[in-house]
Amino acid sequence: MPTRILRILRRSLTLKIFTLCFVCVHMPLIAVIAYLGSGFGAEPMPLLFLLLIATVAGTGLCFLGLWWLIRPLKELASAVETYQANGGSLNLAARSEDEIGTVTAAVSTMVTRMDGAVRRLHHQATTDALTGLGNRRWLSERVDDELARASRQAEPLSVVLFDLDLFKAINDSHGHHVGDQVLVAVAQLVRTHLRRYDLAARIGGEEFCVVLPRTRRADALMIAERLRKAFAALEMLPLPPGSVTASFGIYEAAPGDALQHILSMADKALYDAKRTGRNRIADAAQLASDR
Incomplete structure (x- = not known):
């Protein structure tokens, strides 16, 4: 009791x-x-x-x-x-x-x-569901921080924008499930070739953006070239060898550049790479000097 x-x-x-x-x-x-x-x-x-x-x-x-x-x-x-x-x-x-x-x-x-x-909702809102990379919203949040840090520490920052070549033809000829497999494989190659502090996001259907902190344009060109070769060497049935290629645009951010301007400059270089034959890399700084 x-x-x-x-x-x-x-x-x-x-x-x-x-x-x-x-x-x-x-x-x-x-x-x-x-x-x-x-x-x-x-x-x-x-x-x-x-x-x-x-x-x-x-x-x-x-x-x-x-x-x-x-x-x-x-x-x-x-x-x-x-x-x-x-x-x-x-x-x-x-x-x-x-x-x-x-x-x-x-x-x-x-x-x-x-x-x-x-946390789960934030992850879902900032992650591309198919590839597992960040999306445009995530990229905007992270790049602002990286730009601020680069400005404080007087460090370079470069951006690589790339778009898969003739991706619509892959979807039309082999179906969207094959196209999805290509996107997943490309995302995996991006993860493999980047450093732990680099940022990668899928910002459109077949368009991707890679942000490279502490990286000059010359090093960004080398990273883009490694990615270009890795994509071209990708073998995925039922696609014939060499079907997966991408065109790249490179831009090294200047002090005070906003994300929209950075993407715009890289996109102009990407458009030039598409216009001049695809499966190649164009540098925004080189384009500006040529003009």
Whole structure:
């Protein structure tokens, strides 16, 4: 029976508060009963002094007890406010079995699930579902940070824009499922040939963008050439050898360039590569000097 009562007491905040207040309010009476029961006389002054001490002690004990019982709720509120202001994780351990412990555990679980759902939604919103590369939205978010970092540290940044040649003919002749396989294979080759800090995104049907931090145009040309050769060597049945090729446009960003301008300059170079025969690389800086 006592064990059951203790279990009920642990799980009920209301019962804890009631028990605490009951004991604290009746502490003067308990003290008087204990005093008289111990055989002491009923002189007025000692009794008044005892009542005063018991009242002060009961009040202090009640305050401390209530603070201790409600402290987890205050910690929960503080953690939620911090989470709302700064984000991050909400790691809270339920230290009691009462209602506050139940709410703390529930809030922690809900926030964890919500964070996971938000991360999944963000991943879905910024990732190309077919190739697994980033999409145009993801590219916009990341490139702004890379441009700002390159500007602060006075480092170069180059962009490679490429488009698969005659991709519509592949879809028309062999079906869209083959075209999808080509896109997936191309994305895998891009991952294989890039460094861990490079950025790659599919920004159109068969158009891709690669952002190369800390890279001059000469090095960007070499990376693009490796990709061009890898695509041309790709063997995919039922396509004949050499069916997968791409045209490339290269641009090294200048200080203060915005993403739209960078893509525009690389796109002009890409268009020139298409116009002059496909399966080749054009450099925006070279085009500008030729003019």
